Amino acid sequence: MTDPLPPIQATARDDAVLKALAAFVRQEALGPGEKLPTERILAERLKVSRNTVREALTRWEGLGLVERRQGSGTYLKAAVSPDMLHMPLTLAGGNDFAGLMRTLEIRRALEAEAAALCAVRAGKADIAEIERKLDLMEEAFHTRAGMSSEEDWEFHQSIYRASGNPLFEQIISAMHELFHRFWEHPLGVRDFGHASFPYHRTIFDCIAAHDPEGARAEALKLIATVEDDLKRGAANLKLSDRR
Amino acid sequence: MTDPLPPIQATARDDAVLKALAAFVRQEALGPGEKLPTERILAERLKVSRNTVREALTRWEGLGLVERRQGSGTYLKAAVSPDMLHMPLTLAGGNDFAGLMRTLEIRRALEAEAAALCAVRAGKADIAEIERKLDLMEEAFHTRAGMSSEEDWEFHQSIYRASGNPLFEQIISAMHELFHRFWEHPLGVRDFGHASFPYHRTIFDCIAAHDPEGARAEALKLIATVEDDLKRGAANLKLSDRR
DNA sequence: AGTGGTTCAATGGTCCAACCAATTTCTGCA
DNA sequence: TGCAGAAATTGGTTGGACCATTGAACCACT
Incomplete structure (x- = not known):
């Protein structure tokens, strides 16, 4: 071979x-x-x-x-060790709408798995940390009328960390960075993320209950709402102006 | 922000x-x-x-x-376009057993999602192609007594391609390559892959029936058997010699 | 003291002109 | 025609030079 x-x-x-x-x-x-x-x-x-x-x-x-x-x-910029493996990925045509949807499908896959693993492996301290981030996010959501993307991101990161596999955070963070470089203001959808809001707590509940399949299912639902938001945003964009 | x-x-x-x-x-x-x-x-x-x-x-x-x-x-070596996004990933300590299991968790996530997407999007031609690869794999499996890793890999690739998202093939291929560079003969487990064999057809059946959740579940089962094989291999390795 | 400007050494970025090593192509002899 | 050796091509390396930016030390003025 x-x-x-x-x-x-x-x-x-x-x-x-x-x-x-x-x-x-x-x-x-x-x-x-x-x-x-x-x-x-x-x-x-x-x-x-x-x-x-x-x-x-x-x-x-x-x-x-x-x-x-x-x-x-x-x-x-990062910790280096003599036994590193390098996996450079280049995404062709990633800065159009179709490219964004493709990266989101990858994120959906990873998000669901990370949530499931987290439900299996998270200890008491991890769960407490995730809940803290969730509370912060919900508070920001209510006081700032839906603008909570920073806290939202931190909530997700705490799940990746508790998954016990640093690759999840690494890969999704890399995508998140690219993603934001080209889509800093997500398509002008003002209430972006509103629809996904309730699923954050349902994910947390499944994790706290150590229910991996439930966590996976809720994570999938969450990303589905984000995809819907983006599709609506793209439709709006077509009607008004192009970038 | x-x-x-x-x-x-x-x-x-x-x-x-x-x-x-x-x-x-x-x-x-x-x-x-x-x-x-x-x-x-x-x-x-x-x-x-x-x-x-x-x-x-x-x-x-x-x-x-x-x-x-x-x-x-x-x-x-690859198609280049002016609007490429680069996402270099470095996996620290990826060439030990724990690192291998970490990459396999990523693969499990992507494999399941690719199978689900494939079940939704695959056309008649795609399904025929996947079935052809499946037949080849099953034939190789029977004639060569379980040594069918090449055909096995091609079967999976055909699923990634039919998922409609080239990123799946790209990412998993990169992992597959790394993986093989350091683990050419998987831990000396002789019947490696035997346990995963039946799930290939169940995955195909779900794809052909356009059942995404079924395909996702079967893909998860398949990777679970691979993880079990690896764990058994690692246990064997500990008892005999170290690399 | 503090503010702003100047000087100057250190450092990465670029350039040039060679030469080395691997490969390919050409040439000329058998 | 076939093939071994020469020659040209091409990436790899070297050493030396200069430019642009940075940051620290220094200085004048307030």
């Missing part, structure tokens, strides 16, 4: 640079936000050209592991 | 290069496998240094959009 003679990398200097750098970060116990050595210093210490260092750092930058600030330095 | 004073872009030369290159690919209607211009030519035509071109191409290479072959040229 897999190639019995995996081709060796003839030249893989920048890969070696990245490995060395990962080892360095690990050894120095550098965390997010911390600054790592200058390109010139790295080049000198690793006995490679500065250009090679730059190509390696460009890779890491592309993976979102590192941020370069001209005149200042290069800073870690 | 959004920053009222978004920071301005200082310099973004290589980004501009990528945009220009994407436009070029689009204009020339280049598809996967085709060769794109030499770095030297690009540098000359775009009036930038070859280094800048290289940084831009390094980005694309990191995203899996392009493949560079020394002495030969740079080739497209």
Whole structure:
């Protein structure tokens, strides 16, 4: 099935640079936000050209592991470890309506599973934290007449965290970020999210009762209302003006 | 919500290069496998240094959009369009057993949703194609005594394709690839996949009957059997030798 | 003290001109 | 015609130079 003679990398200097750098970060116990050595210093210490260092750092930058600030330095953006797996995804044509609906279908899948896992695994502390976020959201919803997207998002994040699998938060957050870059004001639907409001508590109830299938079903209903909102928004958009 | 004073872009030369290159690919209607211009030519035509071109191409290479072959040229690996969204994911510690189980939980979520969507959207031709793959898989399973992982994978892919959302195939394929790079022979469980075998047909039956909830439930059962197999494999592994 | 401007060293971004290594293509001999 | 070796092509690497931005130190003025 897999190639019995995996081709060796003839030249893989920048890969070696990245490995060395990962080892360095690990050894120095550098965390997010911390600054790592200058390109010139790295080049000198690793006995490679500065250009090679730059190509390696460009890779890491592309993976979102590192941020370069001209005149200042290069800073870690995430925890790196020598045994990371990278899965770059590119979504073709993601900034139109159809693309948004496609990402929402992925989110529906993940949201439902995260809720189900959370119902199985959440401990007392997790449930208390989720309920706290839910209360905050409901309060914001009532005092600000439906504008509670920030608290809404935090509620969902607390569920992902309690799912016991960090990948849920990671993937959905990445989608959420993209999503907001292109759809900051969701299609001008003023009461966006109204319809989904009640399902937040029903999801929480299922989680608190450790009912995975119930949580899954309620999460699916929630996303369904968001999809409906978006479809109505798109219909409105067609009647008024285009972006 | 959004920053009222978004920071301005200082310099973004290589980004501009990528945009220009994407436009070029689009204009020339280049598809996967085709060769794109030499770095030297690009540098000359775009009036930038070859280094800048290289940084831009390094980005694309990191995203899996392009493949560079020394002495030969740079080739497209995927379709590129000017409006792509990039979502690089890095899974920390994905190559141990816990990491594998985490990715499998993601796959379970996507698999179930894809099956449900497929049950809703698959047309007659799609269903026929899926059944063909199913027949191939069952035949391979019987003649080769359970070794049908290649055909098994193709069956699943046909479901993703018929889901009407290319993101399912994209994400699961990326996971599948990683997965196989580190776990080529799944933990030495000899009858790996035996338990999941019957669910392939039950999933197909639900899809053919346009029963999304049934398809979702059967897909969940299938992945559950795979998880059980892996857990048994891990238990065996602990008793014999470590990797 | 505090405010604003200036200077200056550090750092990432870009450029250039080579050369190296792998690949492909061409050439000329058998 | 066939094929081995030369030559051209192409990505990979190097070293050195300069530019643009940043941030800290310093200074003048209030």
